[in-house]
Amino acid sequence: MKYDSYENLKITKDDNILTITINRPEVRNAINEGLHKEFGRIFIDVDADEDVDVVVLSGSGSAFCAGGDLKWLLDMHGNVAATAVGIKRDRKIQHSILDLEKPIIAKVDGPAVGLGCSLALYCDFVYATERSIFADPHVSIGLVAGDGGAVMWPQLIGYARARKYLLTGDAIGAIEAASIGLITEVVAEEELDEKVAKMAARLAAGATHSIKWTKAAINAGLRVTADAIIDQAAAFENVTQLLDDHRIALEAFQRKEKPKFTGR
Known part of the structure; x- marks a missing residue:
């Protein structure tokens, strides 16, 4: 399997371990259309790669993934x-991760937000690392948590x-995330690479x-x-993407202001 077509994801292979690195460090690995498209197919490609048995997912620079790109x-x-x-691509991403039988290890150093958190x-x-945070702030930008949060948060905590x-x-x-079972473990920053590699x-x-x-x-249940959740959550999110409140929130965040929602 060749991964030469990926631009926003950096793919490296060491024997039967594949590392996927989100590679937009200049915007804290925020997800734009190009990156979203690549996430829509990467786990399908990994599933088809007979030389890979384990996957590591990480971010470059100072973040794991800052969520959706505002622009x-x-x-x-x-x-x-x-x-x-x-x-539709969000649903494909979620299903392709759940369908992948090869274990995936997330190496998180910095914010994991929105779809990045999912x-x-x-x-x-x-x-x-201790400095990492996890957040699904869809409601903060006038959206429904339709890209995985409504599935995973209740199951985990x-x-x-x-x-x-x-x-x-x-x-x-x-x-706190580790203490309540949202994530596996907190690791010292200087030990993270070694912990994940081991x-x-x-x-x-x-x-x-x-x-x-x-x-x-384990994933069968x-x-x-x-x-039962993905299609409904995705449909609701699609509707909220068309509402005024979503636009109001995005424009307010661009101005670094608190949004004033109208309920429309």
Whole structure:
């Protein structure tokens, strides 16, 4: 499998371990249309790569992923066709991660926000530095949490805690995230690379078919839940992408102001 066509994702392979690095450090790895398209196919390509048994997902620079690029979101606002395409791709991203039997390790150093947070939480292991934060602030920009947050947060930390974060958009620090089971472990910044490398090597040297199929068995129930949620959450998000409140929020954030929602 060749990965030469990827521009926003840096792909490297070491024996049977594949590392995917989100490579837009100048904008804290914010997701634009190009990166979104690449996430729509990368896990399908990895699934087809018979030489890969373990995946590591990381960000470049000072962030894991800062969420959606404001310019891209503004460009899409009110465009029914464009928003529908984006939402369809969101669903494809979620399903392709859940369908991937190869274990995925998220290496998080810095903010993991919005879709970036969902990408991390869909991984099987999430190791994060103390300075990392996790947030699904869709409601803060007038959107429904349709790209994975409504699926993963309740499954990982329960409905009461999930409501606290999804209905407010508040961020959670890595230490608290680990303490309530949202992520796997907090690791010292200078030890993060080694920690992830050791776990990746351990999985890669293990009984890979047993590991893959155990993951598939674990994910079987999650997939049933996800199938019940993803389409509805995505549809609601698509509608909110067309509302005034979403535009108001994006323009306010561009001006570094607090949005004044109208409920329309």
